[in-house]
Amino acid sequence: MEKIIFKKPNSMKDALTHYCAGCGHGIIHRLVCEVIDELGIREKVIAVAPVGCAVIAYDYWNFDTTEAAHGRTPAVATGIKRVYPEKVVFTYQGDGDLAAIGTAETIHAANRGENITVIFVNNGVYGMTGGQMAPTTIVGQRTTTTKKGRDLKRDGFPLKISEMIAILEGAKYIERTAVSSPKEILRTKRAIKKAFEIQIKNEGFSMVEVLSMCPTYWGMSPEDSCKRIEKDIQKVYPLGVLKG
Numbered sequence: 189m190e191k192i193i194f195k196k197p198n199s200m201k202d203a204l205t206h207y208c209a210g211c212g213h214g215i216i217h218r219l220v221c222e223v224i225d226e227l228g229i230r231e232k233v234i235a236v237a238p239v240g241c242a243v244i245a246y247d248y249w250n251f252d253t254t255e256a257a258h259g260r261t262p263a264v265a266t267g268i269k270r271v272y273p274e275k276v277v278f279t280y281q282g283d284g285d286l287a288a289i290g291t292a293e294t295i296h297a298a299n300r301g302e303n304i305t306v307i308f309v310n311n312g313v314y315g316m317t318g319g320q321m322a323p324t325t326i327v328g329q330r331t332t333t334t335k336k337g338r339d340l341k342r343d344g345f346p347l348k349i350s351e352m353i354a355i356l357e358g359a360k361y362i363e364r365t366a367v368s369s370p371k372e373i374l375r376t377k378r379a380i381k382k383a384f385e386i387q388i389k390n391e392g393f394s395m396v397e398v399l400s401m402c403p404t405y406w407g408m409s410p411e412d413s414c415k416r417i418e419k420d421i422q423k424v425y426p427l428g429v430l431k432g
């Protein structure tokens with residue numbers, strides 16, 4: 189008798205992804221799919237994919253997914269959720285999408301207390317367009333537009349979006365996690381599940397910020413990228429529940 193020790197979630201298509209080796213997006217995609225399977229909501233989910241490396245998430249997800257212009261994801265999700273309140277609506281956004289071009293959409297959706305869930309993938313760079321500095325890039329981090337490292341005087345402080353959103357009255361649940369180790373991956377899954385459950389209970393805006401790796405544009409091995417999250421990035425973006 190063979191025992192099943194690995195099974196693809198039903199919410200995941202049988203497809204190879206285009207992600208670089210060591211990228212966190214594939215892990216986070218899978219966690220979202222596992223949670224959707226476990227909650228039995230595959231037929232009820234509507235995802236809004238971002239512009240960014242995850243732009244073709246609909247090729248990997250086996251549930252209804254639509255697309256929004258760069259940064260407009262929470263606005264599109266707001267419209268969908270208001271028209272279909274019985275659906276479970278979530279956005280999946282990078283830090284360029286959410287913390288740069290879409291800062292206004294994100295903050296106002298949270299402030300209105302929209303009953304949607306945001307999965308915020310913070311890899312500290314604009315991955316899709318070639319590794320430029322994002323608002324979330326940490327001080328000293330080299331990117332293709334900060335060759336000598338992010339300079340505080342010139343570029344300002346790393347933007348702590350989760351802390352900002354946590355003070356808004358409309359925000360119900362905000363947690364920051366990481367995918368740099370098996371332990372943190374399991375924590376991320378629990379946080380994503382909680383965020384969906386909050387929406388299912390009609391409690392309002394939920395967001396999980398996931399610290400993720402971009403070995404290609406960090407110029408590091410996948411292993412060193414995980415270490416960097418634990419050693420450097422978590423100092424700027426501490427993990428934990430910020431609200432809820």
Ligand SMILES: Cc1ncc(C[n+]2csc(CCOP(=O)(O)OP(=O)(O)O)c2C)c(N)n1
Nearest residue numbers: 239240241258282283284285313314315316
């Ligand atoms: C209106 C608009 N402005 C700029 C772009 C170019 N653009 C595409 S993806 C991207 C950044 C994506 O970075 P991020 O959201 O951090 O996601 P990642 O690729 O790192 O996952 C930018 C600036 C665009 N497609 N549309």
